[in-house]
Amino acid sequence: MAIQEIDLDIDLSIGTFNNTIYQDQKLRLEEQGRDADGNVIYVSSGFWESDAILIRDKFASFNGVSAHISSSAGSVYKIYWSTSDDGFQWTEYEDVQEQVAVPKAQAKYAKVRIEITAEKQESTFYTDSFMEKGTYSNPYVESDSGALRLRAKYSLKMDQTAVTSSGAFYQQKVERTKFKKIDQIRVGKG
Known part of the structure; x- marks a missing residue:
């Protein structure tokens, strides 16, 4: 019996x-x-699972499954497949890349599952652009100029303690810890 490679196109637009x-x-x-730089952030992982694929009418038996996929940088994928005689009870998913040479029992249906995992990359995020005035109302911090910074100039209200014929005496206590x-x-x- 000759072994022949058969291509079976799978429609990725339908399924789970x-x-x-x-x-x-x-x-x-x-x-x-x-x-913040405009780069797309993807979910960390996901999968797609095909609907049941009728394979008995395509060929009588098979020795393995292989896949041809073009992969984008920044992601890792694994392809699994499962078979069923009745379309209700399915075998455990097997990794297509690792199990290619293992003979498979004749089945009527097959399912394909592709799991995708995003590779981690560094991204820049702005938690606040400090454009809204008065967001940070603190006597020691200012953000009204579009940047968050420590306040450098403080205006203190002096307390009048004495009044004389030549003027008034004002004082303000400044704590060293502040x-x-x-x-x-x-x-x-004035």
């Missing part, structure tokens, strides 16, 4: 999708969003 989509004739992970250093003190009129 879990965190995957079929777009531009490719099976890919769903997008979660974009990072400031690391003081560069200068300027007193204004």
Whole structure:
């Protein structure tokens, strides 16, 4: 008996999708969003499972299954398959790449499952762009200029302690624990 290679095209647009989509004739992970640089962020993993494929009418028996796939950078995939005589009870999924040479029993149906895992890459995210004025109302922090920074200038209300015929005396207590250093003190009129 001669062994013949038979191609069986599988339609990836129908089946069960879990965190995957079929777009531009490719099976890919769903997008979660974009990072600060505009790069797409994908879900960490997902799978696609085919509907039952009638194979008994295609060939009588087979020795193995192999797959031809073009893979994009940034993801890892595994292909599994399962068989059934009645379309209800299925064998455990087997890895196509590892089990190619193992003879398979004749079956009427087959299913294919493709699991995709995204490779981890570094991304930049902005937690706040500091564009909304008054978001951070703190006496020691300012963000009204579009950047979060420590406040460098403080205006303190002085307490009037004495009044004389030549003027008034004002004072303000500055606690050493609130400031690391003081560069200068300027007193204004009024």
